Amino acid sequence: MLSNVSPISRDVGLAQTRYSSPEDLSVRQSVAAYMREIAAMNESKFILPGYRELDRKRIMLRRQADRYETCGLEYAVIGCKDCKRSFLGPRRCESRICETCARKYSARIRQRQQQIVHSLQPTKRKRLAMLTLTKKSHPRYRPTSSDVRELFRNARKLINHFWPKRLGCGAFAVMEIGANWNLHIHVLLYGHYVPQSRISEYWNKLTGDSPVIDIRSIKKPGQAVNYLLKYITKPKKFNDPKETAHYVNLLLGVRRIHSYGIFYGQGLLPKTGCPCPLCGGKLQLQKFDPGPMMPETARFFAEVFKMEDSPGAIN
Ligand SMILES: [Zn+2]
Ligand SMILES: [Zn+2]
Structure with a gap:
């Protein structure tokens, strides 16, 4: 472990305050509630052909409901295995009805x-x-x-x-x-x-x-x-x-x-899994957390990428 890594946390505030708005949250909650309702409706007690597919979709829908509801409410804490720094970003839902996530995707x-x-x-x-x-x-x-x-x-x-x-x-x-x-x-x-x-x-x-x-x-x-x-x-x-x-x-x-x-099979999405922006080391997801207590070494991804524009700013 590097000597400058200390276990003391710093207060970065709540992810919610940083990444989402209260109006947004109430819409998300009601949509998510209906998603769970649809999932519950499709619960089958009969083992008929097709039930497995229905079951699979039901689980997917519940998972989407949870993620959509909490998009931007938690930090994703990502650690570098090499330099031991931590990076913070918003936990996102990747749902198609989520405007933030759809914009990112496109x-x-x-x-x-x-x-x-x-x-x-x-x-x-x-x-x-x-x-x-x-x-x-x-x-x-x-x-x-x-x-x-x-x-x-x-x-x-x-x-x-x-x-x-x-x-x-x-x-x-x-x-x-x-x-x-x-x-x-x-x-x-x-x-x-x-x-x-x-x-x-x-x-x-x-x-x-x-x-x-x-x-x-x-x-x-x-x-x-x-x-x-x-x-x-x-x-x-x-x-x-x-x-x-x-x-x-x-x-x-x-x-x-x-x-x-001729377009078939042409990768449209860049490969995910980038290296540590500061040392090139291997990144690993550590946890999701609403905040406010975060590792002292934590930096926001957004900060780091901005700093990258001015070489020498990072040490
Ligand atoms: Zn690193
Ligand atoms: Zn989202």
């Missing part, structure tokens, strides 16, 4: 996606386009996760049918839930021209009831990425916390961005 993938899209030069035969696939909604029916998965399966079939990888095409797709729970898939596409009527016909065939599609080409690649990320950065807002809870349940286990063709 910032992480934006850069990579910009790179990919900018590397694609429009050619005589290929261009960038935005394609919207709409699924007809039914009154008094709220779609389930399996509907969402089926919709993405159909989108994949359509994309591979018209714009397969072997022709050098690719696509990214995200989902949007509109008013009355109707589902759209927004696709950023790199490929050749196909008449709208043909796409519509094929989409209708795949879905059985939905001929509505829209396709338009994009001039500026930057716009294309913004268009796609909009649906991830800005979580859908419901006035009713119950609806928000259903929305979370709907998206459980559904990936946020799907990629196809």
Whole structure:
């Protein structure tokens, strides 16, 4: 152990005061309560086919409820195994309905996606386009996760049918839930021209009831990425916390961005697990704690990264 590491704690204040607001908390609590209610509703006493899947989702939903409710209320304390310093950051929920976390997520993938899209030069035969696939909604029916998965399966079939990888095409797709729970898939596409009527016909065939599609080409690649990320950065807002809870349940286990063709398998997220910002050593999660007592050597991650801009400030 280094000699300058002492066991005396310093008062860093509560994580809550630093990272969250009280209004925020009451919304989170009511949404989380409904999430737990939905989880409880799906508790099955019968061992029927499918119960395992339901059980798994129930556990996921409860876990999400706990995390969403406590996002920003605790510090994540991370220690360096080598220099023995501690770093503090907010404990985050990574939930899609959490604005802070959604913003963070899209910032992480934006850069990579910009790179990919900018590397694609429009050619005589290929261009960038935005394609919207709409699924007809039914009154008094709220779609389930399996509907969402089926919709993405159909989108994949359509994309591979018209714009397969072997022709050098690719696509990214995200989902949007509109008013009355109707589902759209927004696709950023790199490929050749196909008449709208043909796409519509094929989409209708795949879905059985939905001929509505829209396709338009994009001039500026930057716009294309913004268009796609909009649906991830800005979580859908419901006035009713119950609806928000259903929305979370709907998206459980559904990936946020799907990629196809030449984009398939291209890592969009940078690898996590960074080294110690001060010594390059190995970091390890130590605990979550609401505060205020923290190790004396603790520094805020935010502080450290700012200090890094001015070399020599750290010793
Ligand atoms: Zn270190
Ligand atoms: Zn969060």
